[in-house]
Amino acid sequence: MSIDHRLSAEYEELRATVAEFAKDVIAPKIGEFYEQQEFPYEIVREMGRMGLFGLPFPEEYGGMGGDYFALCIALEELARVDSSVAITLEAGVSLGAMPVFRFGTEEQKRTWLPKLCSGEMLGAFGLTEPECGSDAGGTRTTARLDEATDEWVINGTKCFITNSGTDITGLVTVTAVTGRKDDGRPRISSIIVPSGTPGFTVSKKYSKVGWNASDTRELSFADCRVPAANLLGEEGRGYAQFLRILDEGRIAISALSTGLAQGCVDESLSYAKTRHAFGRPIGDNQAIQFKIADMEMRAHTARLAWRDAASRLVHGDEFKKEAALAKLYSSEIAVTNAREATQIHGGYGFMNEYPVARMWRDSKILEIGEGTSEVQRMLIARELGLTG
Numbered sequence: 001m002s003i004d005h006r007l008s009a010e011y012e013e014l015r016a017t018v019a020e021f022a023k024d025v026i027a028p029k030i031g032e033f034y035e036q037q038e039f040p041y042e043i044v045r046e047m048g049r050m051g052l053f054g055l056p057f058p059e060e061y062g063g064m065g066g067d068y069f070a071l072c073i074a075l076e077e078l079a080r081v082d083s084s085v086a087i088t089l090e091a092g093v094s095l096g097a098m099p100v101f102r103f104g105t106e107e108q109k110r111t112w113l114p115k116l117c118s119g120e121m122l123g124a125f126g127l128t129e130p131e132c133g134s135d136a137g138g139t140r141t142t143a144r145l146d147e148a149t150d151e152w153v154i155n156g157t158k159c160f161i162t163n164s165g166t167d168i169t170g171l172v173t174v175t176a177v178t179g180r181k182d183d184g185r186p187r188i189s190s191i192i193v194p195s196g197t198p199g200f201t202v203s204k205k206y207s208k209v210g211w212n213a214s215d216t217r218e219l220s221f222a223d224c225r226v227p228a229a230n231l232l233g234e235e236g237r238g239y240a241q242f243l244r245i246l247d248e249g250r251i252a253i254s255a256l257s258t259g260l261a262q263g264c265v266d267e268s269l270s271y272a273k274t275r276h277a278f279g280r281p282i283g284d285n286q287a288i289q290f291k292i293a294d295m296e297m298r299a300h301t302a303r304l305a306w307r308d309a310a311s312r313l314v315h316g317d318e319f320k321k322e323a324a325l326a327k328l329y330s331s332e333i334a335v336t337n338a339r340e341a342t343q344i345h346g347g348y349g350f351m352n353e354y355p356v357a358r359m360w361r362d363s364k365i366l367e368i369g370e371g372t373s374e375v376q377r378m379l380i381a382r383e384l385g386l387t388g
Helices: 009-036 041-050 068-079 083-103 106-118 238-274 286-314 320-350 355-367 373-383
Strands: 122-126 142-146 151-162 169-180 186-194 200-205 216-227
Touching: 009 041, 009 068, 009 083, 009 355, 041 083, 068 083, 068 238, 068 286, 083 106, 083 122, 083 151, 083 169, 083 186, 083 238, 083 355, 106 122, 106 169, 122 151, 151 169, 151 186, 169 216, 169 238, 186 216, 186 238, 238 286, 238 320, 238 355, 286 320, 320 355, 320 373
Parallel strands: 122 169, 142 169
Antiparallel strands: 142 151, 151 216, 169 186, 200 216
């Protein structure tokens, strides 16, 4: 019996197809969108036509019948070229559609998933609040059930929500306190809020350091009413639901981080072979060679980490620790590789026309989003049996 770590023919075909799309379609156009801070609707539509938004979902709901591993393969290849496009896919699938698929009723799935899987519609996940980031149990947004009208009445604010304000955003799943447990702790539930619902206000786009071609906004709810049937899963189970969603999402962010790290290798190799200094290519210098070798080592190791976590997920094994390990390592080496790639490019690395400048700006958020590095270390220690 032997172990083969290579991709299957089906996965490899997907990887090659997305890599070609990223190189031929995204790379020539994305820089302009990025500098103008515009959402690339046509690129996203093409991703939808390719079936990327439906990769991990069953065909009966309009999906491609694949799995989470396939999604992560696509995310890595997209992020090798651009992270704004990659995070749009990651958030649309992992945070937008996946909660509906994992926890929704059959009616909710059939109502929302076909359009989410086709990319005609984007979904968002309203978790983070201005005073509640890593401590999601401190949610202040509230939802009370008006029994007279059989509606949830939602009040509160969410921030840093990806895909929440595009022209094709169709829903935001909002976590809100719907009561108190016997011990006084909040009972947090998840509720689907369709875009355009009265009382649901979407702010202007944030001015961000990176991910400038993706959509991120603050959301506010003022006596926002939605049908009681919009409850996602059981009342009071929202906290457990989002923990599952974030565990999965960390693998996706790890794959995205790996792609960015590998993209830094790709760009640095190309530059080192063509940039001359002191009469020869800078790639002839051992100092540059060692930098790129170390960058490749990091990207390769990160890839092994996310693939291990994703394999555990799709096979139904426990993966919480492995997801945290992969997310922690890959996000931190993405920052390191981006810094080194910028250094190799010298002054050109500081110019927005070069992809490494974009990668440098995009890398830092990877150590923060979907669980900070500090939170990942806490989770890993906890899974090792350390408590405090």
